[in-house]
Amino acid sequence: xxxxxxxxxxxxxxxxxxxxxxxxxxxxxxxxxxxxxxxxxxxxxxxxxxxxxxxxxxxxxxxxxxxxxxxxxxxxxxxxxxxxxxxxxxxxxxxxxxxxxxxxxxxxxxxxxxxxxxxxxxxxxxxxxxxxxxxxxxxxxxxxxxxxxxxxxxxxxxxxxxxxxxxxxxxxxxxxxxxxxxxxxxxxxxxxxxxxxxxxxxxxxxxxxxxxxxxxxxxxxxxxxxxxxxxxxxxxxxxxxxxxxxxxxxxxxxxxxxxxxxxxx
Amino acid sequence: xxxxxxxxxxxxxxxxxxxxxxxxxxxxxxxxxxxxxxxxxxxxxxxxxxxxxxxxxxxxxxxxxxxxxxxxxxxxxxxxxxxxxxxxxxxxxxxxxxxxxxxxxxxxxxxxxxxxxxxxxxxxxxxxxxxxxxxxxxxxxxxxxxxxxxxxxxxxxxxxxxxxxxxxxxxxxxxxxxxxxxxxxxxxxxxxxxxxxxxxxxxxxxxxxxxxxxxxxxxxx
Amino acid sequence: xxxxxxxxxxxxxxxxxxxxxxxxxxxxxxxxxxxxxxxxxxxxxxxxxxxxxxxxxxxxxxxxxxxxxxxxxxxxxxxxxxxxxxxxxxxxxxxxxxxxxxxxxxxxxxxxxxxxxxxxxxxxxxxxxxxxxxxxxxxxxxxxxxxxxxxxxxxxxxxxxxxxxxxxxxxxxxxxxxxxxxxxxxxxxxxxxxxxxxxxxxxxxxxxxxxxxxxxxxxxxxxxx
Numbered sequence: 001x002x003x004x005x006x007x008x009x010x011x012x013x014x015x016x017x018x019x020x021x022x023x024x025x026x027x028x029x030x031x032x033x034x035x036x037x038x039x040x041x042x043x044x045x046x047x048x049x050x051x052x053x054x055x056x057x058x059x060x061x062x063x064x065x066x067x068x069x070x071x072x073x074x075x076x077x078x079x080x081x082x083x084x085x086x087x088x089x090x091x092x093x094x095x096x097x098x099x100x101x102x103x104x105x106x107x108x109x110x111x112x113x114x115x116x117x118x119x120x121x122x123x124x125x126x127x128x129x130x131x132x133x134x135x136x137x138x139x140x141x142x143x144x145x146x147x148x149x150x151x152x153x154x155x156x157x158x159x160x161x162x163x164x165x166x167x168x169x170x171x172x173x174x175x176x177x178x179x180x181x182x183x184x185x186x187x188x189x190x191x192x193x194x195x196x197x198x199x200x201x202x203x204x205x206x207x208x209x210x211x212x213x214x215x216x217x218x219x220x221x222x223x224x225x226x227x228x229x230x231x232x233x234x235x236x237x238x239x240x241x242x243x244x245x246x247x248x249x250x251x252x253x254x255x256x257x258x259x260x261x262x263x264x265x
Numbered sequence: 266x267x268x269x270x271x272x273x274x275x276x277x278x279x280x281x282x283x284x285x286x287x288x289x290x291x292x293x294x295x296x297x298x299x300x301x302x303x304x305x306x307x308x309x310x311x312x313x314x315x316x317x318x319x320x321x322x323x324x325x326x327x328x329x330x331x332x333x334x335x336x337x338x339x340x341x342x343x344x345x346x347x348x349x350x351x352x353x354x355x356x357x358x359x360x361x362x363x364x365x366x367x368x369x370x371x372x373x374x375x376x377x378x379x380x381x382x383x384x385x386x387x388x389x390x391x392x393x394x395x396x397x398x399x400x401x402x403x404x405x406x407x408x409x410x411x412x413x414x415x416x417x418x419x420x421x422x423x424x425x426x427x428x429x430x431x432x433x434x435x436x437x438x439x440x441x442x443x444x445x446x447x448x449x450x451x452x453x454x455x456x457x458x459x460x461x462x463x464x465x466x467x468x469x470x471x472x473x474x475x476x477x478x479x480x481x482x483x484x485x486x
Numbered sequence: 487x488x489x490x491x492x493x494x495x496x497x498x499x500x501x502x503x504x505x506x507x508x509x510x511x512x513x514x515x516x517x518x519x520x521x522x523x524x525x526x527x528x529x530x531x532x533x534x535x536x537x538x539x540x541x542x543x544x545x546x547x548x549x550x551x552x553x554x555x556x557x558x559x560x561x562x563x564x565x566x567x568x569x570x571x572x573x574x575x576x577x578x579x580x581x582x583x584x585x586x587x588x589x590x591x592x593x594x595x596x597x598x599x600x601x602x603x604x605x606x607x608x609x610x611x612x613x614x615x616x617x618x619x620x621x622x623x624x625x626x627x628x629x630x631x632x633x634x635x636x637x638x639x640x641x642x643x644x645x646x647x648x649x650x651x652x653x654x655x656x657x658x659x660x661x662x663x664x665x666x667x668x669x670x671x672x673x674x675x676x677x678x679x680x681x682x683x684x685x686x687x688x689x690x691x692x693x694x695x696x697x698x699x700x701x702x703x704x705x706x707x708x709x710x711x
Contacts, residue, residue: 121613171613337681433653447563454567454568469547472551
């Protein structure tokens with residue numbers, strides 16, 4: 001672990017997730033320290049997106065413990081045969097999600113609201129901010145992603161890259177302690193990937209705590225201070241970008257990277 | 266709500282209910298056959314390029330889709346006898362109203378179904394040297410009918426429900442018999458509850474079957 | 487050859503106008519009650535709690551499956567005895583058609599709600615919205631827009647169905663026509679005029695629906711039926 005001294009912002013232990021009979025996550029332990037930038041790589045179906053979606057409870061974990069800011073999420077009690085069962089209340093998860101932002105592969109902008117409306121929505125509905133204050137703050141967030149001139153434009157008139165930057169501004173406006181990116185450039189045309197990656201890089205330079213699921217191995221190398229390689233629902237290999245991406249020890253990591261050999265450091 | 270439910274009087278006279286059920290089935294069958302076959306003609310007419318076929322077919326569809334079926338039944342029962350030299354029985358009036366109304370709605374289903382087929386199907390048939398009529402009969406209709414099946418079964422269910430309107434002109438069907446039982450025995454609660462449950466028991470499986478059919482066809486497409 | 491004579495109809499046009507007003511009153515009442523009740527039924531039916539979704543599903547299926555005239559008779563003749571209240575034709579009609587159209591509107595709402603992509607509710611929840619906030623702010627505004635054609639079509643069906651109230655002696659347009667026909671011995675003229683009045687009102691309404699449908703098709707929104 002790179003973060004022995006700092007208190008982890010997020011600590012995950014023994015995380016498991018089943019969908020019916022399919023076990024997608026098979027026991028993952030993970031510490032995230034403040035300021036960590038963690039890139040998560042793996043083949044499709046490896047469970048990397050599911051892992052991310054468990055962290056803000058888009059999916060409820062089947063087993064395991066998630067501690068955010070020193071507080072265990074959910075109520076634990078020992079069930080039959082000594083196993084610990086966790087039950088979650090929706091209102092608690094709602095509060096957790098206010099602290100853990102998420103950016104989706106398909107952007108998921110609200111099509112019936114302008115770019116500004118999208119960024120204001122969480123501030124107004126969730127944080128209960130007054131209209132003027134929310135608008136001013138949202139305008140500032142749009143400026144951060146370089147879209148101040150698109151405030152009154154509806155998503156259908158934005159390019160994919162612009163949509164994703166609005167989605168990033170929408171997540172940032174809530175001032176999350178932890179930001180999750182679920183393959184944020186996978187749905188984009190190649191020429192639009194750069195603008196989104198530049199935006200994410202800017203956030204990294206601000207020292208934000210971020211987890212990024214991605215296929216962009218080259219970007220992961222420059223972006224992350226830690227890289228996880230996920231296979232079959234477990235962390236197969238992890239370490240610094242140099243260790244995992246340049247000198248992988250495991251055969252599967254090597255095979256994965258060989259298939260993504262178009263990247264250059 | 267301290268009503269003492271007592272269904273004895275409803276069952277005491279099974280012939281009354283059976284006569285009603287027979288009447289319901291009779292008018293349902295007549296209207297289903299007439300409504301769908303007339304609807305096919307109307308739907309083909311709406312597809313015609315000849316104005317003298319297309320225009321009357323369209324006027325028919327618009328008129329019967331946009332007036333209430335009960336108004337049509339009462340028109341045939343009370344107004345039509347003024348124009349024709351013969352008696353109009355309750356069955357004739359109700360069957361005319363429901364059949365023509367259903368023809369207008371199913372006409373639109375047939376038209377939509379035929380239109381939904383790609384041009385290439387027509388062109389393929391023409392390339393084989395088929396006439397338009399042959400292409401319609403051999404190539405287009407068999408495919409279109411499969412797509413239209415859920416909408417047509419929905420229509421059949423609507424016709425079944427509409428058959429109760431025949432009671433407004435005192436045709437002997439289930440609801441009319443329910444009225445009769447209720448007025449003889451002063452038990453409208455039981456009488457109408459039984460009638461409602463009979464319709465539900467008959468139609469519910471049909472409705473569910475239609476849902477299944479819709480899902481199957483959507484998967485198969 | 488029959489001699490058409492519309493003067494008795496014209497002389498009593500006030501009767502038909504009063505009938506049309508009552509038809510619109512029943513339709514309006516059933517719409518005003520049926521829409522919110524339908525939304526409620528749809529939300530209950532979508533609930534993950536079976537104690538809510540099963541009864542709501544049963545109400546919807548029952549009222550969509552049984553003939554409306556049977557429902558009307560039940561509410562008019564049976565219900566007043568069961569709960570021992572006076573029942574007027576208007577109350578029975580308003581009750582029947584409100585519940586019946588609620589059942590149909592519930593399916594329109596449900597189809598509209600489930601047609602909204604999963605990502606929308608996920609994005610709303612990822613911002614920290616509660617389920618009801620996501621429904622109110624994100625899902626419903628989009629769903630309602632898609633539902634408008636199916637919704638107006640249903641409203642037109644409702645107006646046609648309200649003619650059934652004539653059978654329990656509520657003075658709607660059809661009932662008034664029947665009265666007038668008996669009074670003037672001119673059923674042909676009276677029922678023809680009545681049919682034309684219904685046609686005019688309903689056809690005008692359906693033209694509006696088609697215009698909305700076309701505009702929605704242009705703006706790329708799909709119709710949910």
